[in-house]
Amino acid sequence: MTTAVEAAERSLLWSHDALGLHAIADSAGSVRLGAPGQDWDSLLPLVEVTLTGHGRTWSGERFIDSAIGGRLTHRGHETVQDEGGQCTTIRLADPVTGLAADITLRTRPGAGFLRSQVRLVNEGSAPLRLESVSTLALGGIVDAGGALDGLTLHWADNDWLAECRWRHAAFRDHIVSLNRSAHGHEGRGCFERYSQGSWSTGRHLPIAALTDQAGRAWLWQVESSAGWRYETGEREGAAYVALFGPDDAHHQWRETLEPGQEFTTVPAVLVGARAGGLDAAFGELTAYRRRTRRGHPDHTALPVIYNDYMNTLMGDPTTDKLMPLIEAAGSAGAEVFVIDAGWYDDDAQGWWDAVGAWDASASRFPGGIQQVLDAIRSHGMTPGLWLEPEVVGVRSPLARTLPDEAFFRRGGVRVTEHGRHHLDLRHPAARAHLDRVVDRIVGDWGVGYLKLDYNVNIGPGTEHGAESAGAGLLGHHRAHLDWLGSLLDRHPGLVLENCASGGLRMDHAQLAVVQLQSTSDQQDPLRYPPIAAAAATAVTPEQAAVWAYPQPHFSLDEIAFTLTGALSGRIHLSGFLDRMNAEQFELVRSAVSVYKAIRSEIPDSRPFWPLGLPSWEDTWIASGRRGDAATWLTLWRRGQANDERGGVPRPRDRGGADDSTRAFTISHLRGADLRPMLLYPATSDATALWDPAEGQLTVSLPRPDTAVLLRLGAAPTARGREA
Numbered sequence: 001m002t003t004a005v006e007a008a009e010r011s012l013l014w015s016h017d018a019l020g021l022h023a024i025a026d027s028a029g030s031v032r033l034g035a036p037g038q039d040w041d042s043l044l045p046l047v048e049v050t051l052t053g054h055g056r057t058w059s060g061e062r063f064i065d066s067a068i069g070g071r072l073t074h075r076g077h078e079t080v081q082d083e084g085g086q087c088t089t090i091r092l093a094d095p096v097t098g099l100a101a102d103i104t105l106r107t108r109p110g111a112g113f114l115r116s117q118v119r120l121v122n123e124g125s126a127p128l129r130l131e132s133v134s135t136l137a138l139g140g141i142v143d144a145g146g147a148l149d150g151l152t153l154h155w156a157d158n159d160w161l162a163e164c165r166w167r168h169a170a171f172r173d174h175i176v177s178l179n180r181s182a183h184g185h186e187g188r189g190c191f192e193r194y195s196q197g198s199w200s201t202g203r204h205l206p207i208a209a210l211t212d213q214a215g216r217a218w219l220w221q222v223e224s225s226a227g228w229r230y231e232t233g234e235r236e237g238a239a240y241v242a243l244f245g246p247d248d249a250h251h252q253w254r255e256t257l258e259p260g261q262e263f264t265t266v267p268a269v270l271v272g273a274r275a276g277g278l279d280a281a282f283g284e285l286t287a288y289r290r291r292t293r294r295g296h297p298d299h300t301a302l303p304v305i306y307n308d309y310m311n312t313l314m315g316d317p318t319t320d321k322l323m324p325l326i327e328a329a330g331s332a333g334a335e336v337f338v339i340d341a342g343w344y345d346d347d348a349q350g351w352w353d354a355v356g357a358w359d360a361s362a363s364r365f366p367g368g369i370q371q372v373l374d375a376i377r378s379h380g381m382t383p384g385l386w387l388e389p390e391v392v393g394v395r396s397p398l399a400r401t402l403p404d405e406a407f408f409r410r411g412g413v414r415v416t417e418h419g420r421h422h423l424d425l426r427h428p429a430a431r432a433h434l435d436r437v438v439d440r441i442v443g444d445w446g447v448g449y450l451k452l453d454y455n456v457n458i459g460p461g462t463e464h465g466a467e468s469a470g471a472g473l474l475g476h477h478r479a480h481l482d483w484l485g486s487l488l489d490r491h492p493g494l495v496l497e498n499c500a501s502g503g504l505r506m507d508h509a510q511l512a513v514v515q516l517q518s519t520s521d522q523q524d525p526l527r528y529p530p531i532a533a534a535a536a537t538a539v540t541p542e543q544a545a546v547w548a549y550p551q552p553h554f555s556l557d558e559i560a561f562t563l564t565g566a567l568s569g570r571i572h573l574s575g576f577l578d579r580m581n582a583e584q585f586e587l588v589r590s591a592v593s594v595y596k597a598i599r600s601e602i603p604d605s606r607p608f609w610p611l612g613l614p615s616w617e618d619t620w621i622a623s624g625r626r627g628d629a630a631t632w633l634t635l636w637r638r639g640q641a642n643d644e645r646g647g648v649p650r651p652r653d654r655g656g657a658d659d660s661t662r663a664f665t666i667s668h669l670r671g672a673d674l675r676p677m678l679l680y681p682a683t684s685d686a687t688a689l690w691d692p693a694e695g696q697l698t699v700s701l702p703r704p705d706t707a708v709l710l711r712l713g714a715a716p717t718a719r720g721r722e723a
Contacts, residue, residue: 009026009027010024010040011024011025011074013025013031013074013077013088013090014077016107016114018110019112019270019272020035020036020274021033021034021035021138022034022035023046023088023090023105025074029073029074029075030045030070030073030074031045031046031072031074031090032044032045032046032139033137033138034139034140038140038238039140039237042139042236042237042238042240043138043139044138044242045064045069045072046072046092046137047069047072047103047118048064048066048068048069048133048134048242049066049068049094049099049101049120049133049134050063050066050067050130050132051068051099051128051129051131052129052254053129054068055067058185058186059188060187060188060190061189061192061231062188062189062190062231062233062242063132063134063229063231063242063247064134064231064233064235065186068094068096069137071094071095072092073092073093073094073095074091074092076090077090077091084108084291085108086106086107086108087104087105088104088106089102089104089105090102097124098122098124098128098259099120099122099123099124100120100121101119101120102118102121103117103118103119104117104118108291111288112271112272112273112281112284113285113288114136114269114270114271114272115269115288115292116136116243116268116270117264117265117266117268118133118134118135118264119262119263119264119265120133120257120262120263120264120265121257121260121262122258122259122261122262123259123260124259125259127257127258127259128257129254129255129257130254130256130257131247131248131249131253131254132244132248132249133244133245134242134244134265135222135245135265135267135268136220136241136242136243136268136269136270137240137242138240138242138270139236139239139240140238141210141239141241142237142238143213143214143216144212144214144216148171148172148234148237148238148239149170149171150213150214151170151210151211151239152168152170152171152210152211152212153168153169153173153174153191153208153209153232154167154209154210154211155167155191155193155204155205155208155209156207156208156534156537157203157204158202158203158204158205158503158504159202159203160501160502160504161520161522161527162520162522162531162616163519163531163534163535163538164503164519164530164531164534164535165530165616166534166537166613166614166615171232174191175189175191175232175233175239178234180236180237187233187234190231190232191232192229192231193230194228194229194230194250194251195228195229195250195251196250196457198225198226198422198454198459198461198473199454199457199501199505200224200225200226200227200504200506200509201504201505201506201507201538202457202505205506205537205538206221206222206224206230207219207220207221207222207537207538208220208230208232209278209281210232210239210241211278211281214275215273215276215277215280216272216274217273217276217280217281218241218270218271219270219273219278219281219282219285220241220268220269220270220271221269221271221508222243222245222266222507223266223267223268223507223512224245224246224477225481225507225510226245226246226251226266226474226478227246227250227251227470227473227474228243228244228245229243229244229246229247230242230243231244243268244265246266246470247470248468248470251470252469253461253468253469253470253473253474254468254471255471267509269285269288271284276667279608279609282537282606282607282608283607283608286536286606286607287606289508289511289540290540290603292508292512293511293513293540294485294488294512294513296488296495296515297493298495298516299515299543299603300542300600300603302570302600302603303336303382304333304335304571304592304595304596305334305337305338305384305449305545305570305571305572305573306325306332306334306337306381307338307340307451307572307573307574308337308339308574309340309574310521310549310574311549311551312325312549312574313325313340315341315345317339317340317342317343317364318364318365319365319371322372322375323372323375325576325577325578326375326379326381327379328580329379329381330379330380331379331577331585332573332577332585332588333589333592333596334573336381336383336384337376337381337383337384338383338385338386339383339384339385340386340451341386341388341453342364343360343361343364343365343369343385344358344359344360345361345364346361346362346364349395351393352393352418352420353393353394353395353396354393354396355391355392355393355396356391356392356398357396357397357398357437358441369445370445373446382449382495383445383446383447383448384447384450384451385441385449385450385451386450386451387437387451388455389423389437390423390454390480391423391455391456392407392420392423393420394416394419394421402423402429402433403427403429405424406424406429407424408422408423408424408458408472409463410459410460410461410469417456417458418455424462424472424475424479425476425479425480425482425483426464426475426479431483435486438450438487439490442487442491442494443491448493448494448495449494449495449497451497451499451518452484452497452498452499452514453499453500453501454499454500455500455501457504458473461473461474461476462476477509481509484496484514485513495515495516496513496516497514497516497517497518498511498514498516498517499518500518501521502520502521502522503518503520503538511539511540511543516543516544516545516570517535517538517539517543517545518545518572519531519535519539519545519547519569522547525558525561526561528546528547528565529565529614529621529636530616530618530621532544532546532569533614533622533634534609534613534614534623536569536623537613541568541569541602541605542602542603543569543570544569545569545570546569546571546572547572547574548562548565548571548572548573548574549562549574549575550562550563550575550577550587550588551575551576552576552579552580552584556584556681557703559584559588560587560681560683560684560706561706561707563587563588563591563680563681564591564634564636564681565636565707566595567594567595567598567634567679567709568602568623568625568632568634569602571591571592575588587681587683590681591680591681594680598679598711601625601627601628602625604627604628605625606625606626606627607625607626608624608625608666608668609624610622610624610633610664610665610697611662611664619638619640619659619704620635620636620637620638620659621635621638622664624666629713630713631666631669631713632679632709633664633666633697633709633710633712634708635662635686635701635707636706636707637660637703637705637707638704638705639704639705640704660700660703661698661699662698662699663699664696664698664699667695668695669692670694671692672695673692673714674690674692674712674713675690675712675713675714675722676689676690676697676699676710676711676722676723677711677721678710678721679709679711680708680709681708684701684706685703686699686701686702686708686710686723687699687723690712699723708723710723
């Protein structure tokens with residue numbers, strides 16, 4: 001327990017009022033991050049590092065309590081103001097190994113976020129072999145009563161076709177009370193989540209949170225496509241959070257620093273909210289993501305995109321198939337038309353394991369692909385193409401002409417996964433090849449949109465010489481981001497979409513560079529709502545591409561259902577629009593018109609969830625956008641699934657015989673005199689009643705498997721009717 005004398009001997013190095021955090025050094029020079037008044041022993045060393053030969057002082061699953069972390073001492077700090085905000089660097093050093101650690105804490109006055117990154121330098125005389133390095137470590141987290149029993153843990157599972165599946169549990173369900181006083185030691189375990197291989201979000205999102213019953217929230221995000229891990233657990237009666245990039249135990253990452261060499265960790269961010277819970281924290285994280293990404297006109301223009309793939313051509317485009325779709329998409333109001341996979345396929349054995357050259361197929365486009373691209377432009381749309389740039393099929397000529405060093409290798413053998421090799425973009429031949437491809441497609445063909453897919457998990461990485469596989473993956477990841485940035489430097493109007501079999505590489509490292517993110521490959525419109533609703537936890541709304549694939553065999557309710565989910569983010573329109581009757585087509589066109597009327601307000605909006613983050617099985621799902629002028633609410637009501645649709649029961653929130661009405665509390669509008677306006681679809685029989693005193697909206701959707709977009713404001717800004 002901290003004594004008054006010990007507390008008086010501490011020095012304040014950094015503080016942030018909005019977060020309620022400060023960094024302090026004790027009389028021995030140890031630096032820790034926490035809230036004022038917290039017990040020193042519950043806090044963590046500012047940086048946790050394990051080296052080969054210098055592990056932890058208490059063995060277990062936790063990566064805290066490192067010997068080096070405990071020895072790192074303060075040797076200086078400085079704070080500077082720049083256009084990005086306030087930047088404080090705290091310099092630490094280990095007297096035993098000569099390892100120096102400079103941690104950079106970046107924030108803005110009044111903002112509720114803290115971004116951290118650590119730079120390590122070997123100032124000693126012997127090589128140092130890194131095995132793990134924390135980017136951010138924070139202890140002393142307790143509930144409003146100063147304990148742990150009121151904390152709730154939130155995390156997100158992520159999978160192909162099932163992205164952004166948030167879960168929650170009491171903190172004590174995972175970190176049980178062990179009665180430390182009876183044993184004299186902390187526990188050995190923790191709650192951890194980490195990535196596996198090159199799909200950074202193939203298992204989980206690198207985002208999680210702790211909340212308490214008073215509405216406080218601590219939300220964190222690791223920004224890496226090349227390995228990440230977070231852990232939370234108990235230390236001296238309080239919770240802690242430690243955020244890491246790749247490490248040896250989980251990612252085969254090791255980095256040897258010769259004397260004078262350095263290494264910089266991946267970034268991470270901590271967001272704090274003193275009230276408002278997860279909604280407030282995700283609102284702050286959304287604002288942070290906007291501040292830290294590369295600027296681009298697409299972030300405010302939000303053009304409507306038609307893509308020929310989903311439930312439509314499915315990788316089989318030809319001139320004859322595309323021409324009627326182009327005309328229909330243009331008539332519906334699309335502004336970008338993307339030819340997805342297959343446009344390069346001239347191989348009788350199929351294209352999957354033969355890709356790499358990215359030349360247009362002569363058999364698919366007898367008049368040349370330029371004929372189709374010109375047709376897209378003639379209908380007022382920007383042409384786009386699909387690419388999978390980081391892979392080369394095993395049957396591609398490039399697999400033989402590019403040098404071995406241009407590919408991922410392990411143990412001296414070229415890595416093969418699902419019929420593909422993987423390029424290492426640190427190699428000049430690999431990068432030059434892709435530069436030629438993109439400059440031809442964009443510069444010569446006039447393509448203005450590239451969907452960049454990534455359909456293999458290549459495993460832990462690549463070994464070049466003595467480097468570890470995980471270090472090779474991190475090196476490629478950083479080279480890949482640099483390459484993406486160079487494309488935008490050379491082609492400033494180009495729009496890049498990030499895709500990895502949907503949302504399997506949906507991390508902020510990618511999204512700080514590219515303009516859009518494919519949220520899923522999910523083809524069942526009834527299973528898409530929980531993905532669409534929760535996508536804003538992983539990506540800003542204006543970057544979240546949600547599929548809307550109406551079909552001529554759909555009912556009007558089904559058409560409206562698939563379209564409604566995309567209206568508060570980015571529309572990825574698909575479907576055989578050319579085969580629809582007039583009534584169906586007008587329902588599509590009206591959705592696009594509504595979107596164009598409200599899209600200018602999306603880039604400044606913040607997400608919220610009146611029913612909480614959705615569960616996969618929920619029948620009612622609600623996703624909101626809080627803007628300066630109005631609040632929008634997307635509501636889905638799903639009925640019981642049936643075997644014909646391949647569904648499963650949805651038991652979690654099943655109502656009684658009549659599940660047609662729900663009430664939603666919208667706290668930030670309590671007391672407001674407003675009218676709920678139905679923006680889409682006009683065919684809905686929905687009704688909505690607002691109670692300003694309670695801040696409660698009661699909505700009825702009389703038919704299952706229907707969805708609506710409502711506007712809550714003083715007056716409508718788009719075509720709609722009072723609900």
